Amino acid sequence: MTDLATQEDLDSRLERYRTELTGYCYRMLGSAFEAEDAVQDTMVRAWRAHEKFEGRSSLRSWLYRIATNVCLDMLSAGNRRARPMDLSAATPVAEARLTTRPELTWLEPVPDGRVLASVADPAETAVERETIRLAFVAALQHLPPKQRAVLILREVLAWKAAEVAELLGTTVASVNSALQRARATLAESAPATTDATDPLDAEQQALLERYVAAFESYDMEALTALLHDDAKFSMPPYDLWLQGHDDIVGWMLGVGAVCRGSKLVRTTANGQPAFAHYHPSDDGTGYTAWSLQVIEVRDGRIAGIDNFLDTERWFPLFDLPRRL
Structure with missing residues (x-):
């Protein structure tokens, strides 16, 4: 019973860090599924090696060290995930062609609940949400893996340089140098800023309600009024992306006209508003x-x-039904 109680206590202590570790691994890997695999591997390694853990650092620091090594091993193949706009210029709608690329090409969405740990400080919450945005995580993919880890640990998680140096088995000078290089690289491909949406204010709520109404009624004039002139529209696993409301609407009225009569259901992803999009069934029953x-x-x-x-892949991950 004592051994069982000890095992259950260890499991409980490890599970306490699962969400924040998943957020860390997601920023490193750009894949929701790979992040969950990395965290599970981290938990298994920690469970097996716990008797060797000497307590010279906190359990949290030790877990981050294991998770970092797991992520660095997974990134050793050199692949980095991207959005369509990272791979090519926008395509005019008149020249649009649908070409798929393999799954491992694409940056993946993630449910907020899988990666956003509950924190009391509103400023920390804002940083957490800002740094899981698709645009931010895509920008991180331009960094070499160790620079990526340094930037996330220092800038997102607010670790001290000495703590990061200990975790990576290097010097404070090396950590500071890596951080400077990472900042310079990010400055060259800085992600576009977006409005904070946690919680949605009245104006944002009204905007999304108007978007749903325009999309479901397929009112392209109303939709155009809601879009920025340089709005972007992408559809992974296709590498095509469009920019500007004229091309977006042109697509919606052309190939995209199959979306007429659709329904949208609210959810959240990557700290941003999101919708599950459902097409009318072929049999007309839903x-x-x-x-x-x-x-x-x-x-x-x-x-x-x-x-x-x-x-x-996405609807089960977000606990969304396949049919309405």
Whole structure:
């Protein structure tokens, strides 16, 4: 019974850090599924090696050291995940072609609840949400893995340079140098800013309600009024992306006209508003899953609509039904 009680206590102590570790691994890897795999691997390694843990650092620091090594091993192949706009220029709607790329190409969405730990400080909450945005995580992918780890630990999680040096088995000078290089790289590909949406204010709530009404009624004039002139529209796993409300509406009225009559259901992803998009069923008895839409809001209008089409992966992850 004593051994069982000790095991249950260890399991409970490890589980306390699962959400924040998943957020860390997601920022490192850009994949919700790989992040969960990395955290599970971290927990197994910690459980097996716990008797060797000498308590010279906190359990949290020890877990982050293990998680960092797991992520660095996973990133050793050199692959970095991206958004369509990281790979090519925008395509005019008249030249649009749908070409798929392998799953491992794409930055993946993640449910807020899987990666956002509960913290009391509103400023910390704001940083957490800001740094899981698709645009921010995509920018992180431009960094070499160790620089990525340093920047996340120092800038996002607010670790001291000495703590990061101990975790990585290096010097404070090396950590500071890596952080400077990481900042310089990010400055060259700085992610566009978006409005804070936690919680949604009355104006943002009204904007999203108008978006749902315009989309469900397929009112392209109303939709255009909600979009920034340079709004972006993407559809992974297709590498096509469009920019500007004229091309977006042109797509919606052309190939995208199959979306007419759809329904949207609110959810959240990457600290941003999101919708489960359902198409009318072929048999006319309801609606079937079509995409997960992640919405970027800037200065009171919609700046981006990212449509993730692999609903067999995304809807179960977000606890969304496949049919309405």
